[in-house]
Amino acid sequence: MLAALRVLPFLVQLHMRATMEYRGAMILGWIAMAFSYASVYTAIALIVLRFENIGGWVWSEMALLLSFHLLGYSLGAAFSFVQFRQLEDIVRLGTFDTLMVKPISPWAYLAFSGFNIGYAGHITLALPLMTWALTQADVGWNPTLVLYLVGALVSSALITAAIITSIGASALVWVRSRHLYSIYFGFWELARYPLNIFPGIIQAIMVTVMPLAFMSYVPAAVLLDKEVPLLGPAAAPLALAAGPIATILAMLYWRWCIRNYQGAGG
Amino acid sequence: MYAAFAANAFQTRLAYRNQAWSSFFGQLIQVFARIAIWMAVYAGVASVDGITLADMITYAILATAVMGVWDHALLMRDLDVAIKTGDVAVFLLKPLHYPLYLFAAHCGNLAFNTLAVVLPVTLIIGVTYGIQPPASAMHGASFLGFWALSFAIYFLLAMTCGLLAFWLMTAHSLEWFLTGIMALFSGSILPLWFFPPALAAVAQYLPFAWVAYYPTAVYLGKLEPAETGLILAIGLGWAAVLAAGVGLLWSRARHRIVVQGG
Amino acid sequence: MSEIIVADGVTKRFRQPKRYSGLAGAIKGLISREFTEVRAVEDISFTIRAGEAVGYLGPNGAGxxxxIKMMTGILVPTGGALSVLGRTPHEERMVNAREIGVVFGQRSQLWWDLPVHDSFELHRRIYDVPEARYRENLAHLTRMLGMESYLDRAVRQLSLGQRMRAEMAMALLHDPRILFLDEPTIGLDVVAKDAVRKFLTEVNRERGVTIILTTHDLQDIEEICPRLIMVDDGKLLFDGELKRLRTALGARRRLKLDFATDPGPVSLTSARLVSDEGASKHFLIENEETSLVDVLAELGGGHGLKDVSLEEPDIEEVIRTFYQQRPALVPQ
Structure with a gap:
C-alpha cells in the first residue's frame, strides 16, 4: 500500500509531463470531444423536446441521465480506456513483457502511467449539465442522497474501468481484443436512454452480463424516484454494489489472463 | 489497378473475423437503440407531422445501418498512420494518385461492410420490426443514386479532415469534430423534418445532410419529385466542391512532403 | 558457487489459430476454430551457477x-520445473523481479518523451532502492558508461547506443543478482557494440552479477560469455565452453607465412597448404595440439621468413560447422 503511494502518483506525474509535450493537440482534443458529445446531446434534446418525453423522462431528467453517463464513464475511462484499448499493441510489440519483469502490478502500472487527462473536456461538459439537471429535476435532497450520488458515481466509474480492463485483458490470451470494444460501445450507447424503452431481453443483459444500466440509468432513476424495471426496490443498493462486484470479477479475470499470457511470439 | 486495391482492402478486412463479428453486433445494437427510442416517443401516437412510426423505423434502419457504416474514423486513421510513419512519401514514388488509391481501398471496405454488416443487420431488423419498401420504383432508383452520392460526400469530408491533419498534426481532434457534426447535421439520429425550423433552414443546405437525411427521405418519398432533382444537383455540387478541396489540399500536402520531407 | 538457475525438462507450447490462404481460406477463417500447436521450448535442462556469464544462442524462432521469458516469470512453462534463485519465477513473479534485471534490446523501458533521469527515478521507486544506495549506483554506472552528458536529455533525442547504455544502467540500479539480456547489441554500430560488451564483461567480473544473454551476434558470446548454450527448434544442442565446442568440432586455425622472396614449394606435416601466392603461403592447422613453435621448428631456417600470422577460427565458422554437423553431434 505504502509502495503504491510512492510509485503511482509519480507515474501520473510522469505521464502528465510527457503529455505536456503535446499540449496544443490535447487542448484541441478536449474541445473536439466536448463538441462531439454536445452535438449528440443536442440531437437527443431535440427529440425529447419535440415529443415531450422518452419513456416518461423529460429533458431535464434526460440531462441528468446523460450527464451521469458521461461523468461516470470519463472517470472510469481516464484510468482505463486508452491504456487498455492499446493493450493488444502493447502485447504485440512486446512492451507488456517489460511490465511483467517489474515488481509492480502491470494493471496498476498501465492504468496510472496512462492516466488520461484527455477526459477534461468530457468532465467540463458533464458537470454543468448535471448541476443544471439537478436544479431542474424534482429531487428530495438530504445528506444520504448526496452521499448516494457520490457513491453511485464511483460505482459507475468502477463498472466502466472493470469492463474496459476485462476487454483489454483478453488481448493477453487471444492477441486481439480491440474489436470487442464495439460491442461494449453498442451497449454503452443504450445506457444513455431510460432502460424501460428497451425490450426485456436487452434490459436483462444490461443488468447482468453487460451491467451498464448501473452506470447511469439506475442511479438517475433512484435520484429521481422513478420505478426501475426488473429490479424494483433493490435498484438503489444494487447500483452501489455493481461497481465493486464488477471490479472483483475483473480482477479475477485479469489474473487468469496474466497466468495464460502467451507473450509476443518468438 | 484501383480495383485491385479495393479487392485487397476487402480481403484484409476478411482476415479479421472477430472484428467483423463485433462490428456486426455493435451496429445491430445501435439500430435497436434508435428504433427503441422511436417506439417510445411514438407510444400512443399514430403520426407526427405526417410521419408514422413505421416511417421512423425504416428511417432508423437506413440512416443508422445503411449509411451508418461509413466509417470516417477508419479512413482518417489510415491517413494519420501514413502521415506519421512517413509511408505517404512512398506513395509519391508510385504512379498513382494517393486520394484515388484511398478511395479505391475504401470502396473495398464499403463492399465488405455491406456484406458483413449492412445486409445482415437490415435483414434481422427488417424481419423483426418491418421495413417499408421504397415509396415507388422511381424513389427506389433515386435512393441508389443518393446512396452512392452519400458515400462519395462522406469520403470527401473524411478526406478533407484527414488531409488537414498535415497542418494541425492531430487527426484525433478532427475525427471527433467530424463525428460530432455528423451526429447532428447528417440527420442520422434525428431527421431534419423534426428539427426546429431555424436550424433546419441552415442544415438542409450543408453537405452533411446528403450523407444520411436526403437518401432516406428520398427512399420514403418525403421529398417532392421536382425538389428531388434540385437536391440531387446541389448534392453533386457539394461533391464537386469537396473534391476540388481535396485535390487542392492534396497538392499542397504533396508539396509539403517534397519540400520538407514530411 | 551455488546453482542459481535450474531448468529441468522445461517445455513451452503455444496454441495458434490456424490460418488459411486465399479468399476462400479467409472466409473459412471467419468461422474456423482450429489451432496448431507450436513447440517453442522442448525438454530443456541446464543449471547456471552464481557469477557465470552464459550466452544463449540459436537461430530465429529457436525458442x-x-x-528468457520463463526465467523472468513472464511466461508459465507448459511442463518441467524451473527454479530461479530458489523460486518458481511465475509463481513469485514480483519477488523474483526485485532480484533480477532485464534488458530487451528491441523494447525500450525508458520514457520516450522524458529525460533519462525520470525513468531512473521511477525505477528507484518501483524497486524501492534506498536513496543512498541509488545515488551510489547511479554515480558508478554513469561513470562506467559515460552517460554524464545525456542524463538530462529526453530519451527520444538519444542515439540507439546511448539508449542501450541507459537501459543497461537502469536494469542494474537495484543491484540485481542476475541480469537477463535479450539481444542487447541488436542494431548497434560497431563502437556501441564494443562499449556494451566491455561493460557487461566488467559487470560480470567485478560486480559478480550473473549474466544470461541471447544474441545473434557470436562476437557477443566470444567476448562476454565463457559458456555457451545452443538451441535450435526448441531443443538443446550444446551446453559448455566455447573452447570445448571448437575442440569438439576440430576447428581449424589459419596460418599465413610471408617470405622475403618466393622460396618455392613448401610442404609441412603439421599444416596443410591451402593456397600458394609465391612469397605468401596460407596453411590450415587441423590438429588442436599443434603449436606455432611446432610448425616453425618443422619449417626450419633458411627460407627468408619475414612474417607469421596465426588466426583463431572464426566463431561464425565454428557455429556454421556445428549446425551442419548437427545430426551426428547430439550432446552427452
Missing part, C-alpha cells in the same frame, strides 16, 4: 526469448 531463445521464450526461455
Amino acid at each position: 531463445k526469448s521464450t526461455m
